[in-house]
Amino acid sequence: MFKEHVDQSMNELNETKPAAGFDHVLYPGELSLIKRKKYLKKEFLSFRIFMII
Structure with missing residues (x-):
């Protein structure tokens, strides 16, 4: 019930x-x-570039 109220709000x-x-x-x-x-998206992309190099 509480979650539904929060979602509605x-x-x-x-x-x-x-x-x-x-x-x-x-x-x-x-x-x-x-x-x-x-x-986090920026850090993840930086990490992926680092791993590729």
Whole structure:
């Protein structure tokens, strides 16, 4: 029940129209998650290049 409530809240946030000058609405911790995913992707690609060389 709790997970469904959280999922519903996140969906509502994602569907919320952002304020003027913003691209979208972020939920708490989402910016950190986005940065972490970009960092890990960059590090993974660097590791793959290193392994190929």
